[in-house]
Amino acid sequence: MSTDTLLPINIGGELRLGGGDEYASLYPATGEAVARLRAPSLADVDEAITRADHAFRTSGWAQRKPHERAAVLNRVASIIRERGEALAQRQRLDNGKPINETRNLVSSAAATFQFFASACETLEETITPSRGDFMTMSVYEPMGVVAAITPWNSPIASEAQKVAPALAAGNAVVIKPAEVTPLMALELAAICEEAGIPKGMLSVLPGRGSVIGDAITKHPLVKRVSFTGGTATGKHIAHIAAEKMMPVSLELGGKSATMVLADADLDHAVNGVLYGIFSSSGESCIAGSRLFVARALYAEFMDRLSTKAAALRVGDPADERTQMGPLITAKHRESIEKYVELGLSEGATIRTGGVRPKGTAFDRGYFYRPTILEGVNNSDQICQQEIFGPVLVAMPFDDEASLIEQANDSVYALAAGVWTRDYKKAWALGRAVQAGTVWINTYKQFSISTPFGGWRDSGLGREKGRLGILQYMEQKSLYWGLNEKPLAWAN
Numbered sequence: 001m002s003t004d005t006l007l008p009i010n011i012g013g014e015l016r017l018g019g020g021d022e023y024a025s026l027y028p029a030t031g032e033a034v035a036r037l038r039a040p041s042l043a044d045v046d047e048a049i050t051r052a053d054h055a056f057r058t059s060g061w062a063q064r065k066p067h068e069r070a071a072v073l074n075r076v077a078s079i080i081r082e083r084g085e086a087l088a089q090r091q092r093l094d095n096g097k098p099i100n101e102t103r104n105l106v107s108s109a110a111a112t113f114q115f116f117a118s119a120c121e122t123l124e125e126t127i128t129p130s131r132g133d134f135m136t137m138s139v140y141e142p143m144g145v146v147a148a149i150t151p152w153n154s155p156i157a158s159e160a161q162k163v164a165p166a167l168a169a170g171n172a173v174v175i176k177p178a179e180v181t182p183l184m185a186l187e188l189a190a191i192c193e194e195a196g197i198p199k200g201m202l203s204v205l206p207g208r209g210s211v212i213g214d215a216i217t218k219h220p221l222v223k224r225v226s227f228t229g230g231t232a233t234g235k236h237i238a239h240i241a242a243e244k245m246m247p248v249s250l251e252l253g254g255k256s257a258t259m260v261l262a263d264a265d266l267d268h269a270v271n272g273v274l275y276g277i278f279s280s281s282g283e284s285c286i287a288g289s290r291l292f293v294a295r296a297l298y299a300e301f302m303d304r305l306s307t308k309a310a311a312l313r314v315g316d317p318a319d320e321r322t323q324m325g326p327l328i329t330a331k332h333r334e335s336i337e338k339y340v341e342l343g344l345s346e347g348a349t350i351r352t353g354g355v356r357p358k359g360t361a362f363d364r365g366y367f368y369r370p371t372i373l374e375g376v377n378n379s380d381q382i383c384q385q386e387i388f389g390p391v392l393v394a395m396p397f398d399d400e401a402s403l404i405e406q407a408n409d410s411v412y413a414l415a416a417g418v419w420t421r422d423y424k425k426a427w428a429l430g431r432a433v434q435a436g437t438v439w440i441n442t443y444k445q446f447s448i449s450t451p452f453g454g455w456r457d458s459g460l461g462r463e464k465g466r467l468g469i470l471q472y473m474e475q476k477s478l479y480w481g482l483n484e485k486p487l488a489w490a491n
């Protein structure tokens with residue numbers, strides 16, 4: 001992609017340069033610019049939302065029959081699949097994830113559009129039991145303009161997870177991708193328009209969250225915000241939403257517990273724990289970043305785990321054998337290094353990693369080695385705060401009562417993992433652990449048909465699942481009078 005010319009953004013369906021500051025999207029593996037663009041100004045934000053509202057009211061999208069909207073969404077899915085490789089390569093350049101991962105993100109985005117096409121055309125409205133001389137119905141209406149605010153870690157997949165159900169429901173959408181990863185949202189909007197989504201129904205406003213995201217959230221024509229990102233930002237958005245009486249869904253941070261019981265299948269558990277924390281370089285909300293291992297197994301398990309962690313292939317995201325690419329920015333790597341220092345100051349020891357990889361291949365990118373810290377207590381800050389990087393804290397546990405107490409002792413409650421051959425223990429722990437998703441003898445597997453979200457500081461609401469479309473709709477009750485005579489009260 002040429003960086004000589006500035007990349008236009010999508011303001012109410014019009015492709016043009018933003019009126020804000022110029023900046024570059026950098027390839028995290030080299031620090032080189034892959035695109036230059038200008039962020040929107042506040043006037044651009046207002047224009048995009050006003051145009052979205054106009055398109056919602058006048059384009060006829062919301063009035064199309066569900067199967068007609070579904071046909072367009074299925075076309076979006078087909079175009080994403082046709083251009084899969086190019087999109088995956090562009091996603092790699094935008095956020096530095098290994099190519100195999102970005103290919104998965106792209107196919108997940110296509111599957112999401114296909115899934116919500118089906119959800120749209122099969123959504124049933126109900127006739128409820130009548131309790132008088134009237135017939136009662138429960139129906140759903142689109143909301144108007146909804147905002148999708150997304151982080152940088154899985155752009156095309158998390159954007160599709162919001163845009164597909166919101167469009168399926170008949171809404172107009174304004175996407176605010178992370179400032180550092182603007183490219184996939186722009187691609188997605190272009191594909192949607194090509195597939196038949198009317199102009200203006202989709203805008204893309206990359207730029208600083210505290211300015212652009214804030215202005216979008218506060219805008220009176222925005223009727224819902226679907227947010228994925230950090231807990232502090234989520235709470236800030238929730239405050240604004242409370243003032244506007246606006247519904248929000250918040251997919252936030254995590255510090256997920258992985259529990260390995262004494263009878264676990266070691267080969268499965270070691271691979272699952274490694275994948276759970278170190279895939280995506282640990283830049284994953286559901287990363288299994290707090291590990292509890294039965295004391296009887298601890299020494300052997302940690303030997304196997306740390307040996308394999310040290311052998312993980314960190315490197316070039318374009319290489320299909322790479323397991324861990326760079327971190328998103330130099331600043332984010334510094335924050336991870338500070339967390340490791342914090343752990344050490346709390347008494348932790350480094351089992352493996354704790355350093356940047358050495359060699360010319362790593363000089364310009366933001367690489368960091370998979371890191372395991374031991375000698376920690378669950379109450380330590382290093383065990384309580386989300387690091388969002390390739391850092392695992394590991395602790396032995398003595399019994400299942402203390403295990404569940406520690407696993408649940410966190411402000412976060414996004415996900416958890418249980419490794420055991422005993423189905424009764426798996427059932428007991430799986431039910432007792434407080435988390436939006438629990439993986440049993442597997443980890444970090446996803447399905448668009450299964451709801452996803454967090455408890456406590458990990459979020460509010462659920463995305464995905466057949467009913468995920470209802471997040472973007474208002475429920476309405478209709479009463480149809482069947483009286484033969486006028487209502488008696490006024491007689």
Ligand code: NAP
Binds near residue numbers: 231251
């Ligand atoms: P973040 O700083 O909260 O940013 C997320 C998005 O919000 C970005 O687009 C950001 O814009 C924008 N934003 C920032 N301040 C805002 C404001 N005042 N008003 C409106 N929008 C604002 O999070 P991040 O560092 O990008 O992402 C990492 C976090 O996301 C982690 O905590 C991770 O666990 C969480 N996450 C959760 C899930 C989930 O499904 N639960 C999935 C992925 C990630 P900028 O471009 O300026 O940053």
